[in-house]
Amino acid sequence: MKRRIYLSPPHMSGDERELLLEAFDSNWIAPLGPHVSAFEAEFAAMHGVPAAAALSSGTAALHLSLLLCGVRPGHRVITSSLTFAATANAITYVGAVPVFVDSDERSWNMDPDLLEEALERENRNDRRVAAVMPVDLYGQSADYARIVPICQRHGVPIIEDAAEALGAIYQGRRAGAFGLLGCFSFNGNKIITTSGGGMLISEDPELVERARFLATQARDPAPHYEHSTIGFNYRMSNLLAAVGRGQLRHLDERVARRRANFEYYRRELGDLPGVEFMPEIPEGRSTRWLTCITIDPARFGADREQVRLALEAENIEARPIWKPMHMQPVFAGETMYGGKVSERLFRDGLCLPSGSSLSEEDLARVVAVIRAKAKPAAV
Numbered sequence: 001m002k003r004r005i006y007l008s009p010p011h012m013s014g015d016e017r018e019l020l021l022e023a024f025d026s027n028w029i030a031p032l033g034p035h036v037s038a039f040e041a042e043f044a045a046m047h048g049v050p051a052a053a054a055l056s057s058g059t060a061a062l063h064l065s066l067l068l069c070g071v072r073p074g075h076r077v078i079t080s081s082l083t084f085a086a087t088a089n090a091i092t093y094v095g096a097v098p099v100f101v102d103s104d105e106r107s108w109n110m111d112p113d114l115l116e117e118a119l120e121r122e123n124r125n126d127r128r129v130a131a132v133m134p135v136d137l138y139g140q141s142a143d144y145a146r147i148v149p150i151c152q153r154h155g156v157p158i159i160e161d162a163a164e165a166l167g168a169i170y171q172g173r174r175a176g177a178f179g180l181l182g183c184f185s186f187n188g189n190k191i192i193t194t195s196g197g198g199m200l201i202s203e204d205p206e207l208v209e210r211a212r213f214l215a216t217q218a219r220d221p222a223p224h225y226e227h228s229t230i231g232f233n234y235r236m237s238n239l240l241a242a243v244g245r246g247q248l249r250h251l252d253e254r255v256a257r258r259r260a261n262f263e264y265y266r267r268e269l270g271d272l273p274g275v276e277f278m279p280e281i282p283e284g285r286s287t288r289w290l291t292c293i294t295i296d297p298a299r300f301g302a303d304r305e306q307v308r309l310a311l312e313a314e315n316i317e318a319r320p321i322w323k324p325m326h327m328q329p330v331f332a333g334e335t336m337y338g339g340k341v342s343e344r345l346f347r348d349g350l351c352l353p354s355g356s357s358l359s360e361e362d363l364a365r366v367v368a369v370i371r372a373k374a375k376p377a378a379v
């Protein structure tokens with residue numbers, strides 16, 4: 001069996017080990033500690049915001065963001081249908097109801113026209129929309145030049161789910177800084193990882209302070225344990241923050257490598273009929289966290305699933321594009337605006353191995369399998 005090629009494996013630089021051992025030897029094993037504060041400060045500085053809160057996961061960041069926006073049971077939160085379930089799950093943690101919006105063709109992210117329609121309709125029906133949660137999919141920012149003014153007109157705060165887009169740029173700014181709150185993930189398959197972890201950022205340092213308070217069991221200032229709010233155990237440990245600092249230093253190199261993977265695939269597969277690549281909007285620069293393609297079976301000669309299975313037979317991991325939330329059994333019956341775009345992307349879309357440590361030989365293996373599945377005339 002050939003060596004397995006993973007979709008997006010962790011990529012350590014060497015710095016992480018040193019920082020982790022330093023944290024270990026200092027006996028700061030507990031949550032919190034100097035590496036947590038330093039990781040937060042470095043992350044905030046990189047994003048041009050005054051503060052950041054290091055958390056146990058990206059999902060925790062989304063959950064706290066909803067609480068900080070005052071989202072309560074019965075409220076509605078508009079989000080992208082084409083996303084990982086964590087986005088929509090977090091909405092249900094606070095008892096709110098997700099309202100899903102389709103993707104647009106140009107970015108695969110939340111369609112601003114459908115967002116506007118959703119806000120108008122949901123508010124007219126006297127059902128309060130308490131927040132909008134756009135997702136920056138597969139390394140690319142949503143269209144904030146349109147989304148921000150629409151949300152402002154409706155007086156609804158934005159929570160940016162930038163879990164997949166750390167390092168992306170939109171109109172000269174880093175992704176994650178376009179909402180009232182921005183959320184990131186350091187899960188094992190993300191562009192940088194702490195094995196598990198997340199970060200919440202905001203322009204408002206008081207919101208970040210409040211997030212830290214809620215994430216440490218909401219302990220009121222007192223010598224004993226005093227509580228006037230329900231809290232959570234959501235802080236990042238000092239050991240993992242040390243790993244995160246080592247990873248963050250190399251973010252820009254990781255972005256460059258993932259973009260180079262994308263360019264390789266486009267060069268080597270771009271001529272195949274029926275193969276299209278995820279578009280990049282001119283206002284932004286995607287990290288190409290994952291290289292995503294769509295395969296039109298009529299023109300290509302095989303469908304997405306046949307290609308995925310052919311890769312798997314060669315011990316290469318590839319994944320379908322996210323199954324939209326409005327198609328998930330658990331969210332059946334929730335309101336959906338549009339749907340055709342994300343349904344097609346799910347049907348035809350495939351994420352190719354995209355790790356920043358892939359070798360040219362690995363990339364060539366992937367390309368050879370895909371080319372072999374194309375119609376003979378095309379090869």
Ligand SMILES: *Cc1c(COP(=O)(O)O)cnc(C)c1O
Binds near residue numbers: 058186187196
């Ligand atoms: C990974 C991811 C999350 C969740 O992050 P965790 O750190 O795994 O909790 C949330 N939203 C999106 C879009 C993601 O891809």
